[in-house]
Amino acid sequence: MHRYSAQCLLRRGIRSRTQREPCYRKILPAATRWHYTAQESLKCAWQLHNDHLEFRYADTLMRFDYVWLRDHCRSASCYNTKTNQRSLDTASVDLNIKPKTVRVDETTLFLTWPDGHVTRYGLAWLMKNSYEGQKQQIMHPRVLWNADIYQQAHVPSVDCQSFLETNDGLKEFLQNFLLYGIAFVENVPPTKEDTEILAERISLIRETIYGRMWYFTSDFSRGDTAYTKLALDRHTDTTYFQEPCGIQVLHCLKHEGTGGRTLLVDGFYAAEQVLRQAPEDFKLLCKVPLKHEYIENVGGCHNHMIGIGPVLNIYPWNNELYLIRYNNYDRAVINTVPYDVVHSWYAAHRTLTTELRRPANELWVKLKPGKALFVDNWRVLHGRESFTGYRQLCGCYLTRDDVLNTARFLGLQA
Numbered sequence: 001m002h003r004y005s006a007q008c009l010l011r012r013g014i015r016s017r018t019q020r021e022p023c024y025r026k027i028l029p030a031a032t033r034w035h036y037t038a039q040e041s042l043k044c045a046w047q048l049h050n051d052h053l054e055f056r057y058a059d060t061l062m063r064f065d066y067v068w069l070r071d072h073c074r075s076a077s078c079y080n081t082k083t084n085q086r087s088l089d090t091a092s093v094d095l096n097i098k099p100k101t102v103r104v105d106e107t108t109l110f111l112t113w114p115d116g117h118v119t120r121y122g123l124a125w126l127m128k129n130s131y132e133g134q135k136q137q138i139m140h141p142r143v144l145w146n147a148d149i150y151q152q153a154h155v156p157s158v159d160c161q162s163f164l165e166t167n168d169g170l171k172e173f174l175q176n177f178l179l180y181g182i183a184f185v186e187n188v189p190p191t192k193e194d195t196e197i198l199a200e201r202i203s204l205i206r207e208t209i210y211g212r213m214w215y216f217t218s219d220f221s222r223g224d225t226a227y228t229k230l231a232l233d234r235h236t237d238t239t240y241f242q243e244p245c246g247i248q249v250l251h252c253l254k255h256e257g258t259g260g261r262t263l264l265v266d267g268f269y270a271a272e273q274v275l276r277q278a279p280e281d282f283k284l285l286c287k288v289p290l291k292h293e294y295i296e297n298v299g300g301c302h303n304h305m306i307g308i309g310p311v312l313n314i315y316p317w318n319n320e321l322y323l324i325r326y327n328n329y330d331r332a333v334i335n336t337v338p339y340d341v342v343h344s345w346y347a348a349h350r351t352l353t354t355e356l357r358r359p360a361n362e363l364w365v366k367l368k369p370g371k372a373l374f375v376d377n378w379r380v381l382h383g384r385e386s387f388t389g390y391r392q393l394c395g396c397y398l399t400r401d402d403v404l405n406t407a408r409f410l411g412l413q414a
């Protein structure tokens with residue numbers, strides 16, 4: 001069986017997307033009024049202000065700072081297209097710079113700077129890369145789910161062999177994973193080594209204080225409730241890392257006993273309900289930073305980890321959620337917030353918890369040998385039912401950047 005690792009995949013050539021740019025006619029010289037590409041067309045127009053350029057294209061009004069425009073010059077002396085890196089020294093651009101002349105043709109905006117340097121920007125490039133353009137974009141397309149939505153979607157598990165041996169299988173898996181924040185691979189040989197091969201197909205394994213690939217049973221070999229038979233309420237893992245682990249891989253290798261089902265809850269679906277019902281609560285959960293902490297002194301293991309951040313994390317330019325940090329077990333003493341804010345925070349936390357605990361939002365699955373589960377630990381909470389008997393799980397954490405890297409290589413938006 002031939003297996004490709006993510007790194008090998010990436011060496012096999014890179015995509016290039018060609019964009020069709022609309023055509024516009026030649027235009028008039030610069031001044032302080034609106035200028036149009038053609039008299040009858042209002043699609044492309046521009047205006048030079050004292051400190052910025054106002055530009056209208058394809059129904060979007062964009063504003064560009066002059067330093068920004070100079071900084072993003074893609075001429076050969078300013079930008080190396082072989083490495084996709086900037087050569088221009090941003091700090092040497094005059095902060096009061098202003099273009100001397102402006103010209104626009106069908107596809108391109110031309111600026112001439114006071115020193116004679118000419119910068120060309122593709123109009124579609126400007127549109128895509130402007131703040132206003134970005135604001136309208138979704139970074140990560142997702143399907144938010146409760147149990148019903150997920151089950152109705154009939155998301156297929158991907159077969160282990162197709163996952164390992166075909167790019168289509170891998171792509172299908174990653175597409176599901178990106179959309180739903182969970183995905184399954186079936187027919188995996190139930191060993192730690194085979195689980196490791198799966199993990200390496202899409203990412204780098206993130207080694208932590210728990211090791212690289214881990215086995216765990218209810219032997220309390222580590223100072224954490226995960227290593228017992230007790231139930232675990234919904235949570236995300238490693239909230240006590242400054243950057244919580246991106247993905248958790250879980251593979252149940254054995255269970256002779258009862259109970260032990262896995263609980264999955266889409267944290268972003270719950271957060272979205274909070275945003276609808278109580279936007280002030282949502283805002284507070286985005287704003288108040290909290291510590292999470294892991295203190296362990298069991299056997300030879302001495303660890304003290306601290307991670308700080310709000311429960312909900314959003315991109316500030318489009319308010320899109322990208323990370324939920326929710327673990328009631330591992331939340332540390334709250335000493336970074338005054339009493340009145342802390343009270344409102346508790347109320348907001350209650351609103352979110354109510355959503356997370358709605359039975360309709362709970363997806364229960366029994367993990368069985370051969371079926372590996374990948375969980376987006378920045379989005380989907382997991383938990384487990386208490387159990388009896390011998391139960392052994394193996395798995396690992398993955399670095400998020402590298403999962404997304406593989407997805408992008410396969411042409412997915414990630």
Ligand SMILES: C[N+](C)(C)CCCC[C@H](N)C(=O)O
Binds near residue numbers: 210214
């Ligand atoms: C998965 N594995 C058993 C290795 C780790 C368990 C980590 C448990 C910890 N309370 C947390 O939520 O981060």
Ligand SMILES: O=C(O)CCC(=O)C(=O)O
Binds near residue numbers: 226
């Ligand atoms: O035992 C389980 O099913 C999961 C335990 C857990 O939450 C974890 O290992 O992170």
Ligand SMILES: [Fe+2]
Binds near residue numbers: 236237
């Ligand atoms: Fe966990």
